[in-house]
Amino acid sequence: MAPSEEIPSSEQRHQKIKDRILSLKKQIRFSKWWTALFFLISLGAAVNFRFLPPISENVRQFLGISPSSTLISVALIIYAFSALILILGRMNTASVHFHGWSHIGYLSAFYLFYYYSGTLRDNFWAVFIAGLTILSLENYRVWSVCSETIKKEEKTLAFLDK
Amino acid sequence: MFNNFVSKAIVPVALSITGFVVICSIVLCSSIKEDLLKTTVQQETNLAATVISATRYTMMTDDRKSLNYIINSIGDQKGVEHLRIFNKEGVIMFSSTPEELNQVVNKTTAGCIECHSGSEPSVRLGSMELARRFVNADNHNVLAITAPIYNDALCSAGDCHFHPAEKKVLGTLDIGLSTASLDSNLQALHWKMVSFCVMILILSVGGVSALLKRNLLTPINQLMDYVKKLSGGEMDNDFPKGISEIETLSQIYLDMAREKQLTETRLIKIQKTDNINKGEDE
Numbered sequence: 503m504a505p506s507e508e509i510p511s512s513e514q515r516h517q518k519i520k521d522r523i524l525s526l527k528k529q530i531r532f533s534k535w536w537t538a539l540f541f542l543i544s545l546g547a548a549v550n551f552r553f554l555p556p557i558s559e560n561v562r563q564f565l566g567i568s569p570s571s572t573l574i575s576v577a578l579i580i581y582a583f584s585a586l587i588l589i590l591g592r593m594n595t596a597s598v599h600f601h602g603w604s605h606i607g608y609l610s611a612f613y614l615f616y617y618y619s620g621t622l623r624d625n626f627w628a629v630f631i632a633g634l635t636i637l638s639l640e641n642y643r644v645w646s647v648c649s650e651t652i653k654k655e656e657k658t659l660a661f662l663d664k
Numbered sequence: 665m666f667n668n669f670v671s672k673a674i675v676p677v678a679l680s681i682t683g684f685v686v687i688c689s690i691v692l693c694s695s696i697k698e699d700l701l702k703t704t705v706q707q708e709t710n711l712a713a714t715v716i717s718a719t720r721y722t723m724m725t726d727d728r729k730s731l732n733y734i735i736n737s738i739g740d741q742k743g744v745e746h747l748r749i750f751n752k753e754g755v756i757m758f759s760s761t762p763e764e765l766n767q768v769v770n771k772t773t774a775g776c777i778e779c780h781s782g783s784e785p786s787v788r789l790g791s792m793e794l795a796r797r798f799v800n801a802d803n804h805n806v807l808a809i810t811a812p813i814y815n816d817a818l819c820s821a822g823d824c825h826f827h828p829a830e831k832k833v834l835g836t837l838d839i840g841l842s843t844a845s846l847d848s849n850l851q852a853l854h855w856k857m858v859s860f861c862v863m864i865l866i867l868s869v870g871g872v873s874a875l876l877k878r879n880l881l882t883p884i885n886q887l888m889d890y891v892k893k894l895s896g897g898e899m900d901n902d903f904p905k906g907i908s909e910i911e912t913l914s915q916i917y918l919d920m921a922r923e924k925q926l927t928e929t930r931l932i933k934i935q936k937t938d939n940i941n942k943g944e945d946e
Binding site for chain 2 (some may be wrong): 505570572575578579582583586589590593609621624625629631632634637638639642643646
């Protein structure tokens, strides 16, 4: 410790641990909110985004021909495989941060691609199950790491109280 | 609930394997369905082309009686739900269902709208765009194809005919086949995929659980029992064997317990000696 650094007082250490527990609990809640957002997007996809205005001919001409549904499905399988491998790998690092928000973006993009190619009805369940698996695993990882850390912090808090 | 060792090891593995297998199965099912549908549409397009070709001569000679007979014969075949020919104005001129003769087709319905969405109807479409699926009045699932009957030199230049050369489409043939066999095949495929996913889930969870129990949980439980015995003072060499890491741990615990016992014996001896010395001094 540098000579200028002061040893934190008991109250300060108490507060620091309590803040950390709060931030970990927030992280668990945060991951649940992102999953809820995915369910909301999926609800829109389940009804084939019928609340959106139909894509006009001009927009279709500007965007060009959609990729075939087979190509989108191959991309979805590769994405799901890579995402699961990355999450399983992240389990070893014990990171408490939720990385699911990027997956919401990717999964929504898959919904939109299928919607644009007109095959969303046939492929909705594939994207939904992919999202459910990836986000459940990421949620489980965050919950498991955060719960463990919270327990440790609570033990430290109890020790300081003694 | 999820804090024990088994769930921590099994949940991520079971979730990722089952999830991935389900995704692949759905994608595979969807791809097979698309391929089957494409093949059926292609077969139906060929059938429509065959009907047009078979009725061509009767159309050229304006033999309506023979044309009616051909349409009715094909319409009576098993699996054919409807067969009709309508003219450029959408009036049904020939049909396997006599009740709908001379009725006008609604151009905004499925199967018509694809060509008639703009101010000018599309002249040529791919076979997939010409196909439509719907449930008919008899509650049968139908896959229908509309094949345009194009004008050609023989039609426009024939002595007996009145079709001008600039008229590209003279009429449309509409044929609908029952999709009962296709639907039952797809249903069977779905159930096979569901059973496959359930088997994968059982195998992955069961396999991982069995391996964990055999190689980790049972030895850990044995080690815990052995350590409890050691702490109670039972010094035997009967520690769990089979897994090298568990054997090493047991050996270390045994050595520590022996060391502790030896130290305690020495301490007692020293205390006794001290007591004797104190007594002699007094």
